[in-house]
Amino acid sequence: MIQAIAIDDENMALEVIKAHASKVPFLELEAVFTDGVDGLEYIKSNPVDLVFLDINMPDISGVELAALLPKETMVIFTTAYSDYAVQGFELDAIDYLLKPFSLVRFLKGCQKAQEWLELQPSNDPQFIYVKTNEGQFKVRFDELMCCEATGNYVTFHLRNERLMSRLTLAEIEKLLPSFFLRTHRSYIVNMKLVDKAERHQLLIGINSFPVSSTYLEHVMEKFGNN
Secondary structure (H helix, E strand, O other), X not given: OEEEEEEOOOHHHHHHHHHHHOOOOOEEXXXXXXXXXXXXXXXHHOOOOEEEEEOOOOOOOHHHHHOOOOOOOEEEEEEOOHHXXXXXXXXXXXXXXXXXXXXXXXXXXXXXXXXXXXXXXOOOOOEEEEEEOOEEEEEEOOOXXXXXXXXXXXXXXXXXXXXXXXXXXXXXHOXXXXXXXXXXXXXXXXXXXXXXXXXXXXXXXXXXXXXXXOOHHHHHHHHHHO
């Protein structure tokens, strides 16, 4: 899931972006701003993957604001003025949407962002993409409590939701960092999130996950080293 915000000094333009974003299954529009500085402050404490950014704004232009964003943050410029296109692409923008843009054109820009994100190398990945019947979701490791084998599926237990994907636990185990530990033949638990370890279960908040005798010694050793 791509986490995004939109910055535009026109409320009407933001309403269009909100309407289009609601129809893109792999995009979550977290917030919108009419003031560029407010948007920049939000990003400092709430990192996002993508910013839909108007160029022609008072006080600070979209081009100036883009230069202040974290280098890993993707930008899709939105503007009514085609003569800004060269400036936009000089700043390595993912796309340039000329107002008024259709849902199809908006979706194309979002797909470019998704493709770019998937191609980025990482020595220390913070997430994986999970394909479900509803679409592809970005699963952040700091939100993933546990993976549970459920028949021919794996259930991803996140802090605020559950996702199911047609995978095996062995396949998922190869994609997870070392702090995810097998605790049971049907469970892999994020040891960084464990609040309490008991003899036959691990507690993460109010959630409990089983520990079988086969894995007990290794799990307790790992918990003590976290």
